[in-house]
Amino acid sequence: MRTGRGNIRSMTIAITAMLLSACATTPSSVSRLDAGGRTVVALSDTILLAHAVPALAAGARDYAYIGPVEINRMGNRRHYFWLGLASTIDRTRGGLEPAVPVALVLLVDGTPMRFPLGEWPADLDPPPYPTTIPVYATLAAPASLDQIRRIARASNVEAEIQDDSGAEARYLTFNGDWTDWSAFPDGG
Amino acid sequence: MRPRRRSPGGVTVFIVVLFACGGAHARAIDDVRLSRVAEEATIEIELGCAMRYDSHSPLDGNSELYIRMTLGNDCHLALRTGRSDLRHPAGGRMASLAEIAFDADQRDQAVITLRFERPVRGEVRQTTNLYLLTVVLGPGAPATPQPAAPLPEPARATVAAATPASPRREPMRLVRTLPYGDEDRFAIRLSAFEDSTDLDREALVPFSSQVFYVVDVPLGDHTMKELRMGFFPTEEEAGRALARLGASFPSAWIAVADAGEQAEAAEQRIDAAGKAKEAARDVAIAAAHETPADAGLSEERIATMMSEAKNALVRRDYARSIDLYSRLLQEPAGAHRREAREFLGVAFEKNGQPANARDAYEVWLDEFPDGPDANRVRQRLAALTTTAPAGERKAPQTTLAAASEDAPDWEIYGSASQYYLRGVSLAHDSDDDDVVGQSALLSRALLFARRSGERFDVASRANLGYLHDFVEDGSGDQALVSYAYIDVADAKTDISARLGRQRPHAGGVLGRFDGVSGSYRWRPDLTVHVSAGFPVDSPRFRATSDQWFYGAGIDLDNVFDAWDFGVFTNIQTVDGVADRHAVGAEVQYHSQRVNVAGLVDYDASYEILNAGFITGNWRINDRLTVHGRYRGGAAPFLTTRNAIIGQPVNTLRELFPDYTEGQLRSLARNRTAEERAGSAGLSTALTPRLQLKADVSWLEYNATPASGGVAAFPETGPQVSWGGHLLGSGFFRAGHLFLVGYRHDETESVDTDTVFVDVRQPVGERLRIQTRLDVSQRVANQNPAGDIDQWIANPMLRISCDWAHRYRVEFEVGAQWSNRKFPAALTPPLVEDNAIEQTDYYLQLGYILDF
Secondary structure, three states, rough: OHHHHHHHHHHHHHHHHHHHHHHHHOOOOOEEOOOOOOEEEEEOEEEEEEEEEOOOOOOHHHEEEEEEEEEEOOOOEEEEEEEEEEEHHHHHHHOOOOOOOOEEEEOOOOOEEEEEEEEEHHHOOOOOOOOOOOOOEEEEEEHHHHHHHOOOOOOOEEEEEEEEOOOOEEEEEEOOOOOOOOOOOOOO | OOOOOHHHHHHHHHHHHHHHHOOEEEOOEEEEEEEEEEEEEEEEEEOOOOOEEEEOOOOOEEEEEEEEEEEEEHHHHOOOOOOOEEEEEOOOHOOOOEEEEEOOOOOOOEEEEEEEEEEEEEEEOOOOOOOEEEEEOOOOOOOOOOOOOOOOOOOOHHHOOOOOOOOHHHHHHHHEEOOOOOOOEEEEEEHHHHHHOOHHHOHHHHOOOOOEEEEEEOOOOOEEEEEEEEOOOOHHHHHHHHHHHHHHHHOEEEEEEEEHHHHHHHHHHHOOOOHHHHHHHHHHHHOOOOOOOOOOOOOHHHHHHHHHHHHHOOOOOOHHHHHHHHHHHHOOOOOHHHHHHHHHHHHHOOOOHHHHHHHHHHHHHOOOOOHHHHHHHHHHHHHHHHHHHHHHHHOOOHHHHHHHOOOOOOOEEEEEEEEEEEEEEEEOOOOOOOOEEEEEEEEEEEEEEEEEEOOOOEEEEEEEEEEEEEEOOOOOOEEEEEEEEEEEEEOOEEEEEEEEEHHHHHHHOOOOOEEEEEEEEOOOOOOEEEEEEEEEEOOOOOOOOEEHHHEEEEEEEEEEEOEEEEEEEEEEEEEEEEEEEEEEEEEEOOOOOOEEEEEEEEEEEEEEEEHHHHHHHHEOOOOOEEEEEEEEEEEEEOOOOHHHHHOOOHHHHHHHOOOHHHHHHHHHHHHEEEEEEEEEEEEEEEEEOOOOOOEEEEEEEEEEEOOOOOOOOOOOOOOEEEEEEEEEOOOOOOOOOEEEEEEEOOOOOEEEEEEEEEEEEEEEEOOOEEEEEEEEEEEEOOOOOOOOOEEEEEEEEEEEEEEOOOOEEEEEEEEEEEEOOOEEEOOOOOOOOOEEEHHHHHHEEEEEEEO
């Protein structure tokens, strides 16, 4: 027979897990007004994608944070995918350079959507998403809200980042599911 | 100590002014309509009162445009005391327009500031309709390149395994800078190219005038091809097209098409031999029409088909006409394409397919941007775009999800506002009380509702107000109805009608009326107008059946390319007698540098020129614009109803027992003076941020005779005014504006010199502070005892706060101080030292909510 203390502990763990799960999968919408008078709307959390590079080290990975962003300039709303690139690979030792990413390809339920990448504008710093690993490049791709909505509703999304050499690296979600984007304005 | 007295006359005048301001309820900018044709955007600004366009600056390549206007007489009564307005127009994205601000000084000058999100090149036009201002924007100047994003320094200390050192990241700068999307448009990704054999070609028939093209999607070691259809200026428009595709393309989505993709698509469309062209066009268009893209049509066959297509259009067999024109346009080259593309749009329009018509016109303008017929096509497209894209008016917060799935049934927008108005004349003697001239709450509501359908567009507008008067024995509460009408437009027959309270500004209609007006576009360049109703003198009044009119007119557009003509007639009756029998004409010439508009309105029953008016602007070069105008005619406008002027009656029929109809008409003529007025001036850009405007004007009225117990009115003699001001803009930051000026007014009895300074300073993005000070010296020289000197100062402070582009709080306080000194020789003295000092102030506090 379980003791009361055991029940309480189990319930506490379950509730904590549920809360953490809820926090982890349902980010809220965050908006801020930048110095240029633009309203930048993003979610409170990104999706973290990882691309393993086992040839360099067992745990070596390149990471890509990705999240939808809306920039509202005087009512003119434009949508983007923000992309933060990070890495736990010290390429300096091998004399390697990170490739220059030129496009993001999202496989949305198996159908590819390709997004040419550009630099995240300097005057829109700070980046719209927090990252636990420091990013070494912040990029963005113009997207339609329709695409954001379709991605949000997809049951499976995978990502590829194409670089300027024509090579592409497939990224998978690092911690499981594709984050719920339903809180993104008009997008979920 | 000098005794000070309050001037009863001054109080009266001040109360009258305040009453007028409170009773009126127009906004300086009544409405803003935007439309876009390819790279040309048109902004139509409907003004709350008559204003004459003088000049604008800078002329090119700036993100702010200042338009200098001269206020008409009705503005002084129509605009509320603030005489300032700020709009964030819905649909502004079509022209990258962020906001429109209106600021008027205490006199008759105003500046309309258009603030854009990117540099623009534009033209400003105005016809004889002084209630409408049109700004036409061409392709914008190249946007200032955004600085390349500095790569963030890695915070290696926080990471166990270091990220790459910064020198290794230099190649990252090769990544293109992210555009802000000004050049981006939207396309629909129809399907992967492998699926093209399964295309539902019927579903693409309505889109045959769109651009179809193929984009490569490199994926690993192979390249996939996507068939796309473009281009749409907004995602909402693309969403509507996607919704129309329905289940035929379940995997279609909306994608962003950047400038490079648009250019590639254009090349594909032009390059008939290209593989992509064949793939896209063959699949999407030729097959959709079930007409094989054969080896080409002979010139003879093309001529025959053109003739057949036009005949089909005339006999209203639009489907046949569309088929023929579409087939003809599959021919990659030939002189026929110009006409075929345009009339394909006309056929779509007549067939109740405005979206396809818009597409056809846009493609036409892409293909033939120049030429004498370009204006005509732009006008066709503007007419469609102005009424059709309901989504452009959607509030920013409206869900795009809904917009992309279903076209909205109705779009509703407007504003609500309340202002407390107070005007007080201060007592300068302790024995007297302050006189409250006005204490009132003015509530207003503006409501617009539109619905765009495949065939019928419906729009309605209501501009309502209610003035609650807190002053005992004041004017009392007033209900105000400026506009309340409903519009119905039939795209198939080109007939439109408007029913309700309205105020057209052309076609010989004098002003606001309750009734009906309609138009029929008989030919592409010829429109017939009719109207009938009951005139309404003021928004406060209800129409009565005692006075009514009917009229008709014809407009001819782009005759001899740059000329527009119109003729009209208008018959008006009051209390059963002829009130007005007008025939008139309007003409306008517009070119890149010259804009001239003229109007004549002749009363055939009185055989008098009621109004003759010509105005023109000539942009001599990019720094100098000159303008001039002349007006002659009756003042006030001659109608038989003028007979009641000066009589102790409110209606004409009250004079019937005492006067015959002929006598009433004589009385009307006697009460009507002849006006002659002219002005000329120049505007020049001294520096990119400093403009100078100078003008001289002249006005005189002739005498009117005594009759019917009403005294004669002597001629005024010439009233001359000249002056100028410096306008500085953006000196310290965007939105900063100042005016410093001087003006001299001279009549036969009074000379006035005025200096004024007006500063508008935004503080942050939300707060705007405006301060103004006018100081005048008046000398009245008709008193035999000597001159009467008067100093007048008018300070004003106005603060407004906006947020979310929807809400605004305004506070304005102003005062008038004057000191009038009579000649010492005046006997008996009016007051102890023959000096009267007077101080009045007003304030208003209110809010506006846009929805």
